[in-house]
Amino acid sequence: MAAIDNISPPTARNTLRGIPRAMGSQGWDTIVLGAGALGCASAMHIKRARPDSRVLLLDRAPRPAMGNTKRSVALFRDLFSSRTGRDLAGATIALFDHVEDELGHKLGLRRYGYYWMMDAERFGEMLPLVKDLESGGTSLEVHDRGQVRSRLGEHLDLSPRTMPPVDHAVLVHNAGTVSPTRLAQWYESQYRSLGGEVEYGFNVTRVVLESERGGPTKVWEGARVAAVEGPSGRRAAGELVVAAGAWTPGLLDPLGVDCHVKPQTRQAFGLGGAGAEALHARNGFPGGELPVLILPAGGVYLKPVRSQRILVAGCADHWGRPYVLEDDPKPEPAFLEGQMRPVIEAYLPGLRGATVPVSWAGQYHYSTIDGNPYVFKESNLTVVVGSSGSGIMKSDSIGRVAAAVHLGEREAELFDGRRVAVADLGVDARRVEPERLII
Secondary structure: OOOHHHHOOOOOOOOOOOOOOOOOOOOEEEEEEOOOHHHHHHHHHHHHHOOOOOEEEEEOOOOOOOOOOOOOOOEEEOOOOOHHHHHHHHHHHHHHHHHHHOOOOOOOOEEOOEEEEEOHHHHHHHHHHHHHHHHOOOOEEEEEHHHHHHHHHHHOOOOOOOOOOOOEEEEEOOEEEOOHHHHHHHHHHHHHHOOOEEEEOOOOOEEEEEEOOOOOOOOOOOEEEEEEEEOOEEEEEEEEEEOOHHHHHHHHHHHOOOOOEEEEEEEEEEEEOHHHHHHHHOOOOHHHOOOEEEOOOOOEEEEEEHHHOEEEEEEOOOOOOOEOOOOOOOOOHHHHHHHHHHHHHHHOHHHOOOEEEEEEEEEEEEEOOOOOOEEEEEOOEEEEEOOOOOHHHHHHHHHHHHHHHHHOOOEEEOOOOOEEEHHHHOOOOOOOOOOOOOO
16 A cells, blocks of 8 residues: 555645644644544644644544544435535545556445436526536536436336436436445544554543633633543543534533534435346446446435445435434434435335335534535634535545644645645635535
């Protein structure tokens, strides 16, 4: 496996500007809290940028990617309404290809596309964006009803009685799936190869503040993070990076630090049986490779898992889904039966009575204002949060932005050479377009 320097742009900077050299009592310069995809990517890029520093990656789980990263449906795409989303995802997807094709490390990458089916009203709303994306280089195809029929044939009811009819579809080519655990493990292995330290099984229950001069905080003095604490003890460092996903607000709200995100549960149900097998076996897509199918109603999507001949169904339900932290969320069979099956079976009647051999649930950390991540710094605390269900596909880019914010840099250079002004993803000088394509 290649060293991390071999996957960095040749002009990447490794300056140490803006980082205090004060260490914690254990001697660490930086603690990164959270060993999911974002935490591991952030730790990797911080260590790459500061090879002489001591960095500790902490997580309560026994190994990386055991939280909501593992529970992800793990899709990727470069189709986003916001330029920020396209840049962050496009550069990270380019890294996926590099790691698999040039470094030879298998991430479970499969590129089979997204097939976004829409009714006439939704397609009319989307058409200006689709034209802009196509002229900007996004690889896609627009299909009318006849072309949709040629892809899905007898499987699809174009005009179901109880749902909006299919008018058009957009096939996005640079899209598919990747293994979230393999990806996070690769980031973590690269971080370790650079001399990064890890400690698993450390459950942080409190982030400790102190005065900038030491001792208890005082209103007339600045404050800083002194340490993190839990049942296993106390870990202190000069800097703290929190990339703990849905758990981040619970850790930082007591400090008066607003993360600008809320946790919300998402569910996935694997559908099997003759209907699912038939969709995999007989379709009109290139090579018979079924793409992710996004249905016109309810935000319901179906991810193909060809090796198991199943379709994993998910739904971006917002109304009625509370913003609440769940440590171990469970799938709700009643939600599948009452909310998702009516949509799926209306458009794909062959899936009526499909079995459910597997199901699970996880949590998004939603950026509720604009759907884009937040990466910002207060005192010696860097916060990395709000990937809104697209953290896997943006992980390397967000990790690079996190390292730049941590270092006090104004820009981050992404894997493919694109540059991002880090203040755009911050709070005070935030400048991002609202992301409208969240599933």
